[in-house]
Amino acid sequence: AQSVAQPEDQVNVAEGNPLTVKCTYSVSGNPYLFWYVQYPNRGLQFLLKYITGDNLVKGSYGFEAEFNKSQTSFHLKKPSALVSDSALYFCAVRDTGDYKLSFGAGTTVTVRA
Amino acid sequence: GAVVSQHPSRVICKSGTSVKIECRSLDFQATTMFWYRQFPKKSLMLMATSNEGSKATYEQGVEKDKFLINHASLTLSTLTVTSAHPEDSSFYICSAPTGTHTDTQYFGPGTRLTVL
Numbered sequence: 248a249q250s251v252a253q254p255e256d257q258v259n260v261a262e263g264n265p266l267t268v269k270c271t272y273s274v275s276g277n278p279y280l281f282w283y284v285q286y287p288n289r290g291l292q293f294l295l296k297y298i299t300g301d302n303l304v305k306g307s308y309g310f311e312a313e314f315n316k317s318q319t320s321f322h323l324k325k326p327s328a329l330v331s332d333s334a335l336y337f338c339a340v341r342d343t344g345d346y347k348l349s350f351g352a353g354t355t356v357t358v359r360a
Numbered sequence: 361g362a363v364v365s366q367h368p369s370r371v372i373c374k375s376g377t378s379v380k381i382e383c384r385s386l387d388f389q390a391t392t393m394f395w396y397r398q399f400p401k402k403s404l405m406l407m408a409t410s411n412e413g414s415k416a417t418y419e420q421g422v423e424k425d426k427f428l429i430n431h432a433s434l435t436l437s438t439l440t441v442t443s444a445h446p447e448d449s450s451f452y453i454c455s456a457p458t459g460t461h462t463d464t465q466y467f468g469p470g471t472r473l474t475v476l
């Protein structure tokens with residue numbers, strides 16, 4: 248069985264400050280990890296993924312995430328947040344050989360000007 | 361990235377009627393598509409896996425006779441909510457992986473269903 252935990256319902260940061268959205272996962276095999284962002288009344292937009300290789304993954308809009316196997320974490324980061332980054336963020340995991348994605352509960356990010 | 365479209369984006373219907381939602385992969389072929397349901401400010405709940413040329417696979421607790429899925433071609437899957445009731449009101453989102461199981465799933469923009 249696979250699962251994802253996003254421990255924070257809400258993250259608030261000031262514009263220009265670093266942004267971190269936390270995610271931990273559980274899988275039986277090798278994890279394939281994804282981050283998506285959702286704006287109100289819209290579908291999910293793909294930000295980045297980790298399949299294998301370098302633990303630091305860079306994605307769209309200046310976001311990056313670090314895969315940490317020992318801590319089973321895949322936290323999303325952005326060095327300098329923008330007001331336009333305010334949205335709902337989902338971490339998702341897929342187990343080896345499985346198409347199905349399991350999503351975290353989501354974290355609402357609010358960046359204040 | 362790859363593009364997935366959904367139609368309609370918003371639909372309002374009367375209780376007891378059926379509503380069809382289309383999901384299309386515009387620039388790639390998808391033998392598998394997924395249908396999700398999302399409640400306000402909540403995570404996505406996988407409803408079913410749509411398989412081209414064969415029956416859909418439904419998640420536990422999802423009524424297959426109520427949520428009919430047809431994957432008619434490599435670029436089109438449809439979800440029909442039959443005899444809709446107000447409790448079926450929700451945001452329905454489809455997704456499709458671009459290839460192998462390591463590939464990214466791309467999501468449609470979603471369909472807001474309101475049943476009066």
